[in-house]
Amino acid sequence: MANKVQGVFKKKDRVAAKKTTSTKPNKWIKIQTPRGMKDILPEAMLYYDLVLKTAQNVLNYYGYQKIETPVLEKAELFIRSIGKESDIAHKEMYFVKNSEEQLVLRPEGTAPVARLYIENALFNLSQPVKLYYFLPFFRHEKPQAGRYRQFYQLGAEALGSDSPALDAQIILITSEILIELGLGKDIVFKLNSIGCQKCRHNYIKHLTKYYKQYSNKLCNDCRRRLKLNPLRLLDCKDEHCVVFKEGAPNFLDYLCDDCRAHFKKLLEILDGLNISYNLDKTLVRGLDYYTKTVFEIMLGSDQTDLAVGGGGRYDGLIETIGRLSRPGVGMALGVERLIEQIKNKKRLTFPKSDIFLIQLGDQARLAAFKLLEECRKNKILVRESLGQESLKNQLRIANNYGVNYTIIIGQEEVINDVVILKDMNSGLQEIVPSKKIIEVLRGLNKSALAKPLNDDSSVFKE
Known part of the structure; x- marks a missing residue:
């Protein structure tokens, strides 16, 4: 009996050993950067440092001070400010699992700056408060040339003044930064005014009426936008929808007297500064907080080659976030896209020691x-x-x-x-x-x- 029991245990041990030794080792997983993100090596960092140093020289002269906001922000900050139906809030934000609150990796810079302005009571300082940042941002969008899921932006914001002179200063600063980076030859600003809440309502009514006649030809996103946020129709890049933008109503025809006077004064200042611009009636930018002035910065001999940044006025943003009525205007430049253009013109190297x-x-x-x-x-x-x-x-x-x-x-x-x-x-x-x-x-x-x-x-x- 003892021998039989012993034999059974030996058999079980042999079976267990066989199973253990026959198990294949785990497949080695090659760990790389996530899709759409990249390492910045020392040679590439030279270009990032160049952009920052060049911008700092201009921004510091005009009284802008550097800040930094957290990488993580509450999701509600962006849902409330940039619009629930904007592409960023609807499908591009990186959410971070947290049992206490819903957090996201910051997808853009202006809303966090507005929160910073309120939370730190900067409205008690002399106005406008001028701030700038050089930070990484995160959007879950399709990677392509010059566009990554983690990307750097250089941004400048002037908060607390509704003067068109601040709009002009932001555009001037943007222009001077690009010129000093050696990219000034082919700069053109696309410019528009999208009015205030008072005059925008009438425009949206006519815009909706125009697009309804083409509703069966629009992309799925634009059909949704037509119902929920018609102004975003003008921001669609789908080739099936772009053809309808040319016949859309001109926003400038619907501006109230205050918005028209504001835009006229801005154009007078830009003309006096010899800053080139093209009026673009379909330019609205992709975020809901913009009011009045909006602009995009184009580089290229035909002014359609590459958009490297944009900006505009956001007079209702701070009130949306913190129930405090303060106007603001700002801009942001895509650093990776700037670097692409700089590399086409000059090669940076480390200082050589002899x-x-x-x-x-x-x-x-x-x-x-x-x-x-x-x-x-x-x-x-x-x-x-x-x-x-x-x-x-x-x-x-x-x-x-x-x-x-x-x-x-x-x-x-x-x-x-x-x-x-x-x-x-x-x-x-x-x-x-x-x-x-x-x-x-x-x-x-x-x-x-x-x-x-x-x-x-x-x-x-x-």
Whole structure:
């Protein structure tokens, strides 16, 4: 009996072992960036830094101050402000699961700035309050050239004034940023006024009447828009719907006296500043909070090649969010699209150093650390590879950098408080006291570093 029981257990063990060993290992999953998102490598970051630095120089001059809002915002902020039936709120927002509240990754920048303005009581400051941001945003839309699901925008907002002079200033600043980025040759602003709530109601009535005659030919989204938000009909990019926009009523014909006067004054200022613009009666922008002025920025020889940004006035947005009536106007530029255009015109590279620091031994490495810090404080760019031990490897790295000079510090140089300065082109080298090396390097920076030293013009000797 005991043998039989033992045999049963052995059989069970064998079956279990067989099942365990026959199980296939889990398939290796290659982890990559999500679709529509990308890493920004150091070379690409040069262009992002260029856009930000260029914009900051212009914006800071005009009194705009940099801010940052949270990546996560309450979904209600955007549903209430940009419109429940807008494409962004309807199908492009990234929702974050949370048991306490419904949160989303911010899809655009103006509504968060309006919330910031209310929440931090910036309405108590001198008006207008001028702010700008350089931030990533997130939209679940179809990726395409120059458009990603995570993307950067440069935005500027002026809150607390309804003067058309602020509209003009925002457009001027946008123009100047593009000019200083080297993209000013083919800028054209598409411009329109979509009035206020008072005059918009009459326009929408006529717009709805016009589109109803083509309702059976519209795309599914536009059939929905016709019932829920007719103004969005003019924002449709579907080829079946675009053909009907040309015959749509002209918004400028329905403006009330105040909106007409506001738009007229804006055009007078732009004309005085020699800023080119094209009036576009079908331009409405894709967000419900816009009022009066709306514009898009186009780059291209025929002004239809590429939209790189847009903006407009949003006099009712702050009241929609916080029951506080304050006007505002702003703009946003798509950074990735700007970078595409910049790359077509110039290539950015990292600053080139003409000097490489070689160290041999622990004491020499410590001396190298100290010398590098002295060079940094004196704005002398020096490359190094402090993790390397051998002279051969460090010389190879110096050659890869293409430097003309190397500083060599060994144990003997540390004891004698000197360094060796070597001309990589001629092979000549000179022993320089440590306390004079900064002065010598300054002299090299002022000279034509690309030229090899010769016996007559240098302190180098065999």
